[in-house]
Amino acid sequence: MKYAFFPGCVSKGACPELYQSVMQVYPRLGIDLDEMTTAACTGAGVLQEKDLRLGDALNARTFALAEQQGLPIMTICSTCQGVMSQANHRLTTRADYLQEINGLLKEEGLEYRGTTSIKHFLWILLEDVGEDTLRRKLTTPLTGLRAAPFYGCYIQRPTEALGIDDHPDRGKSLERIIEILGAEVVDFPGKTRCCGLPILTINEKNSLTMVATHTRDAKSHGADIMVTPCPLCHLNLDGMQGKAASQERTSIDLPILHLPQLLGLAMGLDARSLGLKRNLISPESALAKIGIGL
């Protein structure tokens, strides 16, 4: 199982603990990664606000680079996954558009033929690594830990471009992983809603209300922690949780873990090596509940 690894900007920027934890877990799962160091940012849906075609050209270049290597792309960010899936959908469903974009790539000697598949690490765990292999790698089942899933919009919608219409299990994949890791799934209404990050600059009040609503809701349903496959959601739910609690004049204190951090714990890896000291809301007391030290 080899992939062209697209880490995304945030895992190497504001959420380095995500990159750190992925580096710890992937070799132990029989996964081989070749990092795409020359690929540009997906545009995160922001660049697309200004110029959708340019965004598609940047992503087509990334797909062409992976295609040259003969590898599928692995992402670790719901937003990267969603933006790339949407771009790939546009490029592979309109031959004239693909030809137009390929005209822009020609000068670099690239051509995208439309064969690259793009998969989030979350889906790879279930669809490629497989449940049986995954279970064999677990040494420390997270029994007793109550974990609330939080997906991120871009890995839930639109379902057609993400392949969820063809693979309905992807829509519930985070719950399935939590169960496999031995933790208890805490279901709550906000798990597929917006974390609020995209409007943090334009409307901080609304953004923080979203953070407070989802984290408080998960906690009131009994969650010890929340787990997300999206570092952008993590930035808001973890990084802005304190401010959101202040705005709502309450305390929340719900640790938010990246998916590979939770997986690494169940694989018996040291919490520090997974970067858990870097999470702003400390998971120390939640993990102590199941006998894991930080």
Next chain:
Amino acid sequence: MHTTLRIRRFNPEHDRPSPYYQDYDVEIDPSDSVLDGLIKIRETIDDSLTLRCSCRGAICGSCGMRINGHATLACKTKMISVASEGEPIQVEPMHNMPVIKDLVTDMAPFWSKIRQIQPWLQPQGPPPAAEYTAPPEAMSHLAGVMSCIMCGVCVSDCTVLEVDKNFVGPAALAKAYRFVADPRDASTTHRLEHLNQPGGMWDCTRCMECIQVCPKGVGPMDRIMSLRAKGMRAKIPATCGSRHAEVFMDIIKHKGILDEPMLAVRTFGLKHVGRLLGMIPTVIQSALKGKVPLSGPLHRPIPGIQHIQRLFKRGRTKS
């Protein structure tokens, strides 16, 4: 086929009105829609069940409601597509609007927001002898957005309206785009300036709920993104939202990847220095926790940045 519909009931005329769920077991034909099931319940089991419907063919937009947690048209939803073994089909009124009774919502706030964007053509100059005309090729791109049947489904599941009732919302913004992009309309700048205000086009989170649930393929969020692009091209006054997009694009052009600290500094700038100062505690806390970029604070350009810059030069959409 046998199934159970779990319906959220609410009657304001009860002494102490509060919503509750009621289960109804029904025999259905595989071709039945959820609306067929609801009508069967009303006609054969419980005539107090209240719902709104008319055409039964996804044209009138009357039967918007939430089925298994997502807003949709009951007439367009086959019972068999939402039924799962041993689980009832949950039917609730639309969100983000007041409930009048059972599955009937008050659409007054919805229409108020539609009126807010002035949904009528505002041409300039003396009126023509007959109607205002435009060549088909100038209007064909509006066919999708003109398919909107005003059912309110996108408004029901909008994540912003959940937290802020002042947001104009996806349906009104899609309708605004229909006029902004109409070549016969002469109020484009005025409309964009109005949509540029708080509660307008920049308050959308891009969560794509409206795209996912729209039963007519209108894609309201895509229209909102087009409005933003038109606003930036028209050089209407900058907002934190438009500066964020402009700066984001410029950073990718020069570095290939995002530089988050620079994005924040340049987005807020001196004009919003208070917002920047407000971030300092989080920045200090992050630094103390070791949350610093792996490549160091300078965010060097990625290898092969010249190829990215060439794409920016040749791939930009001409305004």
